[in-house]
Amino acid sequence: MTLLQARGIVKSYGPTPALRGVTVELAEGEILAVTGPSGCGKSTLLHCLSGILRPDAGEVLYGGQRLGTRSEADRSRLRRTDFGVLFQFGQLVAELTAAENVALPLLLAGKGRREARTAALNWLERLEVADVADSRPGEMSGGQQQRCAAARALVTEPKVLFADEPTGALDALAGERLLGHLTRVAQEQRTSVVLVTHEASVAAYADREITLRDGASDPTGLGAYVPAGGRP
């Protein structure tokens, strides 16, 4: 069943076009890799799909409803209920501890501090970083920071996880570990994942892959399925 759908997405930054009519679908529980060279519009597509950016033309449908017609506040709420977002770096609040960072979406949703912390500790434990729960991001390694960020993206048990180059700042081992965690959680919770990457080894974790070039997807618009044996 299609959970997220983008039709003919066009997005420009001033005179520079980033996306030229991209169409893509994401099924429930599916892991979709968006690949392509630098500057091809991968991140812009992820930002449009997650409601962070509004496309100039085309539409994004989530659960059959148009994202573009929702207010900024509504789309923000969606990010702490149905969507989780994981970037390459920079998404943790440097002044808060790991547990506070993970608890942040719950606190913003009005949950009590104790309840939010319990949930945060649970997720930190699942991602094997419970030992740094009371450390600040500056006191953690890059891999630990990314796993904390992943915990924060997953703490609300989202239906879709958007991951933009999640292993881009990590070494191979830490990257594999993080992707292992993400795919395991996605399978357990039936969470769909949009995985933006330029690395074939990362895209190999996906069920399906689409490649962007100069802001456009392949002509079928549906992408090519990765052979079942291709997934580790």
Add this chain to the structure above:
Amino acid sequence: MKPTALLRLALAGTRTDTLRVVLTAVSAALAALAVLAALTVLAIPVPAGFGPRDGSDAWADQYTSALLKEPGLRPGVAAGLLLLTIPVLALAGQCARLGAPSRDRRLAAIRLAGGTPRQAMTVAAAETGVASLLGTCAGLVVCLVGREVMHRPDAEGRIPLPTDVLPSVPALAAAVLGLPLLAALAAAVMLRRVIVTPLGVTRQARSKRSPRPWPAVLIVLGVGASLALEAIRKNYEDSGDPAFVSPLPLLLLFGGGLMAALGVVLGTGWISHATGRVLHRFARRPAPLLAARRLLADPWHGSRTLAALLVAVVFGAGALAVRAFFATMLEARQEVQRFYDEAAGQETTGGYGSDTFYLDAMDVVDTAVVVGLVIAAAGLLVTVAEAVVARRRSHAALAAAGVPRSVMGRALVWQTFAPLVPAVALAMTVGTLMGRGYFGAEVREGGGQAQTCDAAPALCEENFEKYSHLIEVPDVVRAVPVPLDDLALHGLGVLVLVAAATGLGLLFLRPGTSVEELRTG
């Protein structure tokens, strides 16, 4: 979001954030002190049955200062104290820019985690509100303690300050709670041009058009209002026209002052742009060229950083013009008194020619101006330091490329002083014109007839009518001089203050140009 979560997010921060919170709290404490002082002055009781404009029976003789004794003057004193909050609030506004990049990153991270734009703004406003609340509470404590410490009656039981009265509890609560609320609202308004997105913070682009000299219209209107006020006053003196007691003079006084000050502040944008163009045209050295480019790139930087200072300069120059008026008036009165005494065949008594009340009042105003200038200079120091810290990566890149630190320092000095000198000259001119406009450029005393008694004092006391006769008192007309010496001193003082603030701000340049900065972030 629960209040505890809001508080935690609002108070999370680095050392720079802590400094911003502390400075905001200090500013709020100073503002609270000014407001509490004004409320205390207004709390001095007027005896039952007397209005604020009643005679000496209603005076509060327990005070040494005539400004506090006379009920009719107290609203003016309170208004003056409230005006002191303007530079203080401007200082708070400038403090709010400290460490803005790290706060903006934090707000963006909150947005990415699902925070709505309103929640991000609430977090930022809550930080200001909490810091201000701490400050106003501290201000209240200082006020209460200071009241006890300064309550020292002289031999006659008179006190210099109204330490014997206290504003009502609702008034105190309004000051202590109202100021933080205002500060939080101001912070929210200041953030209206800031769009916090999950991808970072962007500021809504201002118009790319160069600043235009249209603020000159505001200045002309402001000065015109002061001249109109003088015309109305003359009309009233000549014909007893009741227009003078209508709200019109007050409107002209405050509206005109506001327009002129706003004109000077906004005009500084045009001045910055114009000086940037001139510098760019004629400068040959790297430092002024760098400064010229920065002035052209952001001409409004000058009006933002110098706003409070320029308002204080306008007010100060106006006060000097008013002082010159009162000094001339005193001289004219002394001359009239001398004539009267000679006509009466008595030694010079002084009489109304020795009443220095207005000049004494101007001493208080001058003190307020100096306090305002110092606070504004402190705000400038914060801004310069913030500008240096915010540009540390580009400064470090310049240093790595071989640009000497002295060149960067000189560029900052050029950037500050090139628009400052003409802006201060404009502010002083406007202030002087307004001061002269409100009070006039001419003093007229004496005139008409007076009854004088030239008999022995005992006889005069016994039957004044019998031994007195009418004399013609000459018209003494004096032109009020433009206080050039005082104005020069005022301008020089401002430049010295700015030089000190800029010099202190430049101390941040050394750590800010460390090549290590290029490795951070």
